[in-house]
Amino acid sequence: xxxxxxxxxxxxxxxxxxxxxxxxxxxxxxxxxxxxxxxxxxxxxxxxxxxxxxxxxxxxxxxxxxxxxxxxxxxxxxxxxxxxxxxxxxxxxxxxxxxxxxxxxxxxxxxxxxxxxxxxxxxxxxxxxxxxxxxxxxxxxxxxxxxxxxxxxxxxxxxxxxxxxxxxxxxxxxxxxxxxxxxxxxxxxxxxxxxxxxxxxxxxxxxxxxxxxxxxxxxxxxxxxxxx
Amino acid sequence: xxxxxxxxxxxxxxxxxxxxxxxxxxxxxxxxxxxxxxxxxxxxxxxxxxxxxxxxxxxxxxxxxxxxxxxxxxxxxxxxxxxxxxxxxxxxxxxxxxxxxxx
Numbered sequence: 227x228x229x230x231x232x233x234x235x236x237x238x239x240x241x242x243x244x245x246x247x248x249x250x251x252x253x254x255x256x257x258x259x260x261x262x263x264x265x266x267x268x269x270x271x272x273x274x275x276x277x278x279x280x281x282x283x284x285x286x287x288x289x290x291x292x293x294x295x296x297x298x299x300x301x302x303x304x305x306x307x308x309x310x311x312x313x314x315x316x317x318x319x320x321x322x323x324x325x326x327x328x329x330x331x332x333x334x335x336x337x338x339x340x341x342x343x344x345x346x347x348x349x350x351x352x353x354x355x356x357x358x359x360x361x362x363x364x365x366x367x368x369x370x371x372x373x374x375x376x377x378x379x380x381x382x383x384x385x386x387x388x389x390x391x392x393x394x395x396x397x398x399x400x401x402x403x404x405x406x407x408x409x410x411x412x413x414x415x416x417x418x419x420x421x422x423x424x425x426x427x428x429x430x431x432x433x434x435x436x437x438x439x440x441x442x443x444x445x446x447x448x449x450x451x452x453x454x
Numbered sequence: 455x456x457x458x459x460x461x462x463x464x465x466x467x468x469x470x471x472x473x474x475x476x477x478x479x480x481x482x483x484x485x486x487x488x489x490x491x492x493x494x495x496x497x498x499x500x501x502x503x504x505x506x507x508x509x510x511x512x513x514x515x516x517x518x519x520x521x522x523x524x525x526x527x528x529x530x531x532x533x534x535x536x537x538x539x540x541x542x543x544x545x546x547x548x549x550x551x552x553x554x555x556x557x
Contacts, residue, residue: 354524362516364532369512375532391513425485429517431509 227252228280233322235295235315238306245300247292247319248276250283256451257288259325259339261316263332265355265393267428268297271331273435274427278329281444287451292319294337304394305387309352309402312337327451332428335408343413345447348426352403356383362391380404417446469554475526479550482521483543487514499544504537515540528553 229249237243251257260275262268279289294315295302319325320339328344330337335349360379367374382388383400395403419426422442427434470478484494487509504510510518519530530553539549 350524354520357523358516358520361519362513365512365516365535377532391516425488429486429521430488431514 228283233292233319235292235300235302235318236311237295237302242318243295243302245293245295245302245315246298247290247323248279249291249323250279250289251323252283252288254286254288255326256286257290257324257326258282258447258451259316259320259323259328260289260291261328261330261334261338262291262294262297263330263334263355263428264297265333265359266391267332267355270428270430270433272298273433274440275331277435277437277440278444278447281440282448285444285448285452287448290319290323290325292316292323294319305396307396308398309337309406313339327447329447333403335411335414336403336406338411338414340411341413344411344415345417345450346411346414347417347422347443348419349408349416351408352406356395356400356403359390359393359395360388363388366391415450417443421446470526472551475550475554476547478525479522479547482518482525486518486521497543499542499547501543502541503543503546504540510540522550526550526554528556 227250229251231247231249231251232244233247234242235245260279262275263271275291279291282289293300294312296304296307316337316339320328320342325342328339328342329347330344330349331347333350333352333355335346336352338344338346360376360383364374364376364379379388379390383395384397384404387394387396387400422439424436424439427436427439480494480497483489484491487507489509504515519535522528523530528550534549539545
């Protein structure tokens with residue numbers, strides 16, 4: 227049963243705030259948290275995540291796709307978002323929804339829970355994500371005749387935060403994303419896109435879904451979860 | 455005979471072969487621009503890119519360069535990016551080969 231529900235995510239000063247979550251929840255034993263990527267890739271991949279959830283629901287696995295603070299429809303101010311806050315929000319979601327497994331997409335691997343088994347689909351380091359954002363702004367500036375170089379934009383982002391390609395990044399968020407390589411994970415299995423095949427959906431100009439890729443990913447997850 | 459096992463080519467620290475770069479670059483273009491693989495296979499050195507393919511707008515250029523960095527393991531600087539490099543498939547391939555050798 228597909229539904230939108232609310233959960234409490236951590237907010238500033240030890241408070242909590244209500245965020246939404248798309249769920250397929252029948253109170254079953256196996257419960258998967260889907261951790262979407264940040265920025266543009268979240269929009270490009272959301273339909274596909276819903277497709278994967280639909281398939282896993284049919285396989286008897288509950289699925290939860292939370293709006294993390296500052297993402298999707300959350301009203302949390304994007305500039306204030308930091309990686310530790312995202313990690314804390316994911317931990318809260320795991321607790322609230324009594325999650326047993328997780329599945330992160332792309333840079334979602336950066337704030338995956340440390341203590342549960344999971345899968346990281348085509349994980350990338352934060353520096354690749356921010357480089358892409360700054361490059362988009364740099365190229366746009368060349369077209370408008372202002373010519374901001376990547377080096378200039380990196381300095382601005384590190385010192386005062388930046389808005390690039392429509393996304394606001396505080397300096398702390400930028401610095402932590404740009405400096406960290408992809409972390410290792412003791413309980414995670416990485417899924418390369420080559421395993422799934424086809425065109426990576428996060429590269430497409432418009433959000434789309436791909437039934438064959440969704441089948442492949444859902445199969446990997448269902449076999450991994452139910453076969454344990 | 456030294457008894458040593460033949461080291462695979464990729465393990466010798468040599469840059470990838472021209473054919474490998476060509477294959478990867480075509481796959482990147484197909485993925486980023488959402489083009490049919492058969493169509494990209496037909497690209498030759500003179501095939502026009504920027505200004506010729508409506509799919510290749512400035513956001514797609516940003517995506518293309520980032521994917522080239524990731525998959526070809528190169529770094530593309532500001533100064534590298536000009537109209538000439540993106541004008542034809544041949545120019546982009548030559549640029550990718552040069553960067554791979556540098557890297």
